[in-house]
Amino acid sequence: MLDFEKQTITLVPTLPSSSLPAPQPPSSPGKRVVRVHQPEQAQTTVGITHRDLAADSLGYSLLLAARVIAAVYGGKSLNEAFLLLDTEPTVASVAARDVAYGALRNNGRGEFILGRLMTHPLKHAETQALLLAALYRLETRPNAAPMVVSQAVTAAGELSGGAFKGVVNGVLRNFLGQRERLFAELQHDDVAYFQHPAWWLARLRRVYPDDWRNIAAADNAPPPMTLRVNTRRISVDDYLGQLQAAEIAAEPMGSVALRLVKPLPVHRLPGFHAGLVSVQDAGAQRAAEWLDPAPGDYILDACAAPGGKTSHLLERADADVLALDIDAARAPRITKNLKRLGLTAKVRVADCLAVEQWWDGRQFDAILADAPCSAVGVARRHPDIKMLRRESDIRKLAHTQSLILDALWPLLKPGGKLLYATCSVFVEENAAQIDAFLVRWTDARRVGQEQWLPNERNDGFYYALLQKT
Numbered sequence: 001m002l003d004f005e006k007q008t009i010t011l012v013p014t015l016p017s018s019s020l021p022a023p024q025p026p027s028s029p030g031k032r033v034v035r036v037h038q039p040e041q042a043q044t045t046v047g048i049t050h051r052d053l054a055a056d057s058l059g060y061s062l063l064l065a066a067r068v069i070a071a072v073y074g075g076k077s078l079n080e081a082f083l084l085l086d087t088e089p090t091v092a093s094v095a096a097r098d099v100a101y102g103a104l105r106n107n108g109r110g111e112f113i114l115g116r117l118m119t120h121p122l123k124h125a126e127t128q129a130l131l132l133a134a135l136y137r138l139e140t141r142p143n144a145a146p147m148v149v150s151q152a153v154t155a156a157g158e159l160s161g162g163a164f165k166g167v168v169n170g171v172l173r174n175f176l177g178q179r180e181r182l183f184a185e186l187q188h189d190d191v192a193y194f195q196h197p198a199w200w201l202a203r204l205r206r207v208y209p210d211d212w213r214n215i216a217a218a219d220n221a222p223p224p225m226t227l228r229v230n231t232r233r234i235s236v237d238d239y240l241g242q243l244q245a246a247e248i249a250a251e252p253m254g255s256v257a258l259r260l261v262k263p264l265p266v267h268r269l270p271g272f273h274a275g276l277v278s279v280q281d282a283g284a285q286r287a288a289e290w291l292d293p294a295p296g297d298y299i300l301d302a303c304a305a306p307g308g309k310t311s312h313l314l315e316r317a318d319a320d321v322l323a324l325d326i327d328a329a330r331a332p333r334i335t336k337n338l339k340r341l342g343l344t345a346k347v348r349v350a351d352c353l354a355v356e357q358w359w360d361g362r363q364f365d366a367i368l369a370d371a372p373c374s375a376v377g378v379a380r381r382h383p384d385i386k387m388l389r390r391e392s393d394i395r396k397l398a399h400t401q402s403l404i405l406d407a408l409w410p411l412l413k414p415g416g417k418l419l420y421a422t423c424s425v426f427v428e429e430n431a432a433q434i435d436a437f438l439v440r441w442t443d444a445r446r447v448g449q450e451q452w453l454p455n456e457r458n459d460g461f462y463y464a465l466l467q468k469t
């Protein structure tokens with residue numbers, strides 16, 4: 001065990017040192033120089049060294065991923081943390097995102113392992129995060145272990161003046177030496193094994209006694225990439241033909257959904273910029289199917305950004321759509337997405353709860369309430385949720401959702417339909433929310449509902465279609 005708090009480090013390498021190469025020397029001049037922010041504490045205690053790391057090196061991706069992971073542990077959302085990569089070369093940022101996603105999805109394992117190998121986490125957050133990133137890479141590239149360790153040690157040289165290079169080397173070597181034992185122990189620790197907070201697992205177990213393990217496993221795996229064909233521009237069969245011509249394997253799902261066998265960047269999708277397709281999970285594509293808009297319908301999409309479901313509604317029918325979102329930064333993405341797809345709607349930045357500020361008194365034929373929620377059904381796309389979400393959030397979110405339902409219901413015409421949607425699997429946000437709504441509003445009836453659980457084909461979603469009698 002290493003006592004990093006006092007920095008009295010006794011390393012007991014469990015691999016012969018000859019099996020792992022020494023940390024790499026700086027790469028040749030002319031390569032990209034990485035300048036890493038040095039926390040003040042580190043600057044005062046150690047001399048700063050800047051090494052060269054090639055932008056396409058594993059070490060650089062580990063270093064960038066460590067910065068992203070540390071930002072998430074510091075309370076930033078993953079999307080905010082990814083802004084750190086904005087100025088990086090594409091090759092580095094793609095690789096770093098991959099590592100950051102993987103390490104965060106698997107943070108339960110990583111934290112367990114580090115907890116067994118270290119008496120305390122390092123005070124230097126980015127180096128601690130580097131260890132998580134390197135552990136993830138060691139698990140995904142077991143055959144390249146010596147290179148991963150060497151590159152992680154080189155990356156550690158860029159942090160805190162290189163003060164923790166020896167620690168990183170020692171911890172990763174110890175991991176490799178004790179891997180079998182650590183994995184055996186991990187099986188007996190649910191939080192580490194299923195990689196969810198204890199409160200989250202308890203809820204899954206309670207509501208899904210048969211499925212909770214599968215849900216947890218799906219949350220920890222890379223998500224599928226599914227397309228929605230814009231049938232105003234091309235048929236599903238013709239688009240499948242275009243994918244085949246581009247040697248992109250895909251499988252039809254549902255009415256207009258195509259799941260890619262292997263995810264790829266959108267710029268590689270035929271006709272993406274010309275609006276032939278959108279990226280949208282198969283579960284999310286159910287919203288427009290449930291609401292089934294008719295031409296001329298006056299529809300409110302009350303929580304619309306970035307406009308995935310708004311645009312699907314409009315692809316299905318020439319409806320008159322008012323799309324609201326409270327978030328002024330996200331709302332322009334609705335317009336941008338509609339424009340790419342050749343669709344139009346009225347888009348407004350507004351709080352749907354403040355009805356008097358945006359409603360002109362004309363009742364809607366249909367309303368989509370894709371409410372803010374815990375997003376636990378899409379945790380694999382936003383693995384930061386596992387770190388940032390608190391159990392107390394669920395009650396607060398359920399309260400907000402009930403306020404949204406109550407504010408929107410009077411805006412619906414008699415006979416009109418309201419589709420309530422969340423990307424959650426927690427019952428308080430879903431079926432129980434609607435049960436309570438039906439008690440409050442006696443002019444509402446539930447036409448149908450469905451709970452989608454996350455799996456290899458789709459994310460987790462809930463839908464309830466309500467009709468005003």
Ligand SMILES: C[S@@+](CC[C@H](N)C(=O)[O-])C[C@H]1O[C@@H](n2cnc3c(N)ncnc32)[C@H](O)[C@@H]1O
Pocket residue numbers: 284302303304305306307308309310324325326327330350351352353370371372373
């Ligand atoms: C689940 S996301 C919507 C996703 C969107 N429907 C789509 O398919 O692309 C929920 C959205 O609700 C918005 N939101 C949260 N509270 C709101 C409110 N009071 N009024 C309007 N929008 C709100 C958030 O900004 C967020 O964009």
